[in-house]
Amino acid sequence: MKQAIHFGAGNIGRGFIGELLVRSGYEVTFVDVNKELVNTINEKRCYNIEIVGDNPETIHVEHVRAINSDEDLEALLQAIEQADIITTAIGPNILKFIAPNIAKGLSRRVAINQTPLNVIACENMVGGSTVLKGFVYEHLSDAVKDAVDRLIGFPDAAVDRIVPLQQNDDPLLVQVEPYAEWDADVTQVKGEPPQIEGLTWVDNLEAYIERKLFTVNTGHASIAYLAYRKGIKDIYSAMQDTGIVEMARQVWAETGSLLVKKFGFDPAKHQKYIETTESRFRNPHLSDAVTRVARGPKRKLGAKDRLVSPAAQLLAQGQKPAALATVIGAAFHFDYHEDKEAQEVQNDIQQEGLHKAILNYTEIPESSELFRMVENKTAGF
Helix, strand or coil, X not given: CEEEEEECCCHHHHHHHHHHHHHCCEEEEEXXXXXXXXXXXXXXXXXXXXXXXXXXXXXXXXXXXXXXCCCCHHHHHHHHHHCCEEEEXXXXXXXXXXXXXXXXXXXXXXXXCCCCEEEEECCCCCCHHHHHHHHHHCCCCHHHHHHXXXXXXXXXXXXXXXXXXXXXXXXXXXXXXXXXXXXXXXXXXCCCCCXXXXXXXXXXXXXXXHHHHHHHHHHHHHHHHHHHHCCCCEHHHHCCCHHHHHHHHHHHHHHHHHHHHHXXXXXXXXXXXXXXXXXXXCCHHHCXXXXXXCCCHHHHCCCCCCCHXXXXXXXXXXXXXXXXXXXXXXXXXXXXXXXXXXXXXXXHHHHHCHHHHHHHHHCCCCCCHHHHXXXXXXXXX
């Protein structure tokens, strides 16, 4: 069988990337530092995934094993020497910690194996593989960098699947939603693009990253901030509120208009993507706490993030983003006491005033029509 190494034996690794690799004919070696999890995988050599929703399904996954990179580094390095693909799902902040071992493995590999290899970071971030590549190169000697440049690709990827927080009696069981999307940048591949069921190779990854960010993430945040203002506790309940759903649809109409014009997405297909996103948020098995989805308002109000960025781009296209301005206004009222960022925003509003807080957090130019729209909407809540 073809050999895949996947860093991260958690729910996303097992319930998403690992399963697609096995389905595509790979034996998957999970790499983790959780001793109990690694031992359980090696003992059972299989696990189940439950698809939760209107049509529940159980998927049995075999051809898996695991390596504890803290205890058996040599086994990991040998696996890298012979691997056909390497993937990760460990969290953006952990990439730098796996880079030294990947660098050691690649250094040994390029000396004995001239077959191209691709390393794909499947993280909830922009340019994850490029970031990982930077960390790996910090640990490569100058003597091997040319060979790694020639043989090892780091294609960036966009991934999307809701894996809810869960506690199961079976430690390997994973519950996931039916929907899954995995896109990767074909222009960054070395050798032939690996053919993996569920992975789409694209030459314009930015379009797919923004489609996901401005539809799924923008929609999720919009629903959460509007729901918080109404005292609604979870996303499923929020989706029963006709006023919130109508405003979310207006937001999607605005971001959809932007995406279709900017990237040339087919309008009918994009509308279907919006409807699929809405149906995902209506899945009672995947309902998330409003305060968790809304958390971190400083980041979410940033100029390059899910609310302000599409609003500013729409204004540049000559359109008025009224719904997005409403949601941005709601975000400035998110005052959950257990969220440090929310408390920081509220303190700044109280000490420096709303006008300056909007200017500081969104970086929208004070003279912009969008600034006036956001200020009016925020004050009007």
